Amino acid sequence: MTDDRLRRLAAYRAARRTLSGGQNATTVADGLRKLTDIAPEGVDLDQPVDFYGNGLVEELERRTAVALGTQDAAYFPTGTMAQQIALRCWAGRTGNTTVASHPLHHLEVHEGDAYAAVSGLRAVHPTTEPRLPTAAEVTAVRDPFGTLMLELPLREPGFVLPTWDELTATVAAARERDAVVHVDGARLWETTEHFRASLPEIAGLADSVYVSFYKSLGAVSGAALAGPTTLIEEAKAWRHRYGGQLFQQWPAVLTALHGLEHELPRLPEYTAHAKSVAAALSAAFTGAGVPWHRVHPAVPHTHQFQVWLPYPAEVLLEAGTRLAEEQRIALFRFWTEPGTPPGISYTEVTVAAEALKWSPADVTEAVEEFLTLVRKVSEA
Incomplete structure (x- = not known):
């Protein structure tokens, strides 16, 4: 694992608030604790x-x-x-x-x-x-x-x-x-x-x-x-x-049984909240004067959707890492830069249990902090 990835992992794990869920910020120890708890x-x-x-x-x-x-x-x-x-x-x-x-x-x-x-x-x-x-x-x-x-x-x-x-x-x-x-x-x-x-x-x-x-x-x-x-x-x-x-698959199977029992019933709630999060993100980018942005679909069909911004992926990734380190807020995770058009990147947002704690005001505040860091990274 590269030093950059270890740094991001540490920052995201230490965050007190997380908007976009995912299992990429999990350690082996985290996984073992989860397995013994279910x-x-x-x-x-x-x-x-x-x-x-x-x-x-x-x-x-x-x-x-x-x-x-x-x-x-x-x-x-x-x-x-x-x-x-x-x-x-x-x-x-x-x-x-x-x-x-x-x-x-x-x-x-x-x-x-x-x-x-x-x-x-x-x-x-x-x-x-x-x-x-x-x-x-x-x-x-x-x-x-x-x-x-x-x-x-x-x-x-x-x-x-x-x-x-x-x-x-x-x-x-x-x-x-x-x-x-x-x-x-x-x-x-x-x-x-x-x-x-x-x-x-x-x-x-x-x-x-x-x-x-x-x-x-x-x-x-x-x-x-x-x-x-x-x-x-x-x-x-x-x-x-x-x-x-x-030969044996019981660790993965146990977690799947746990997911069917505990996560499946919550997915409608996640999907409903994703609509609120998507609307808040779009309004925050508009209010901050971002020259071009897109939340797609504008009204998410599931609890996952895309966010597109007019910056290189490496800039957005670094800004997100600094936000987690300095403010202990994990807003977005990985960014992808398709290459066409150049300088445009997107990330996938997954609204799960942690995101239910976020109000539209929380989203707006986090976006403002994130964009401040984006500008600092871009100018460095």
């Missing part, structure tokens, strides 16, 4: 540890299927593995190795073309717009495809979601093409408030759903693939072939 309801901690997927793993699979309203679920060490196996299974069942997905989908951006290199699949893109595809766009795809893959929410353009009517129409258009629908629901847990629908209703639109346990629920790691029992049985066979049948 005891999910109905879980016998005196039972034997799991052994190649039994015991606690099976309990997590059962509870996940219940939460999503599916017949069955399979636990995976990574979401990448879960999704590759789901697509492989559906390609075999439909007889079509083409997947319709978005070019900004996790499948394309963060998985090293595994769908093609490992499973021999091919992707087509109904749209390149920074949103989910519409029904008309799905209908207009020229090539036959066996699976339509939808990331809900679509992270890269700002954790965006369609409306419920748009989503159901898109799913119906795929069905008319004789395609199955797989949902990349890494953050599906967060979507109920936007859709005004329950998790079983949302998951019920698809033939299979992948969910993450660490991206919304705060687990150490892990994911699940949920769907009909016959698909899940096949997926478990491929899980073993892909090297995902780990």
Whole structure:
């Protein structure tokens, strides 16, 4: 770990107030304390540890299927593995190795073309717009495809979601093409408030759903693939072939069970507060005379959204670190500078438990302090 990263870690851990949540400011000692403190309801901690997927793993699979309203679920060490196996299974069942997905989908951006290199699949893109595809766009795809893959929410353009009517129409258009629908629901847990629908209703639109346990629920790691029992049985066979049948997984599984029990019920509250935080951030940047800024979406669809500012990432990162060191306020975390246009950077804001303590006035005060440091760093 670099000296700069150690410095940021120390600053963020010492902060008395944190706006944007995340697990990147956690030490091994923090993780061990959390693990020893949790005891999910109905879980016998005196039972034997799991052994190649039994015991606690099976309990997590059962509870996940219940939460999503599916017949069955399979636990995976990574979401990448879960999704590759789901697509492989559906390609075999439909007889079509083409997947319709978005070019900004996790499948394309963060998985090293595994769908093609490992499973021999091919992707087509109904749209390149920074949103989910519409029904008309799905209908207009020229090539036959066996699976339509939808990331809900679509992270890269700002954790965006369609409306419920748009989503159901898109799913119906795929069905008319004789395609199955797989949902990349890494953050599906967060979507109920936007859709005004329950998790079983949302998951019920698809033939299979992948969910993450660490991206919304705060687990150490892990994911699940949920769907009909016959698909899940096949997926478990491929899980073993892909090297995902780990000897013991109880630490990650315990934290996932804890997340289902304690974090999942709070996500609607986080999502509601994210709207207040986003509005306060936008007003604060406007009031401070920042020449250009953007909070996107202006009204967040989930408890996560983007903030864009007209400064280099290294300047914003340094200013944020100094704010944590000098004022013990952790406002933003990491910044990314796409390069086009130059000098513009963005960060992802995650509103979780700590952010519930922030009022609009708190946000305004912190932004003013942050921008003062941004100017100092820029002038240095």
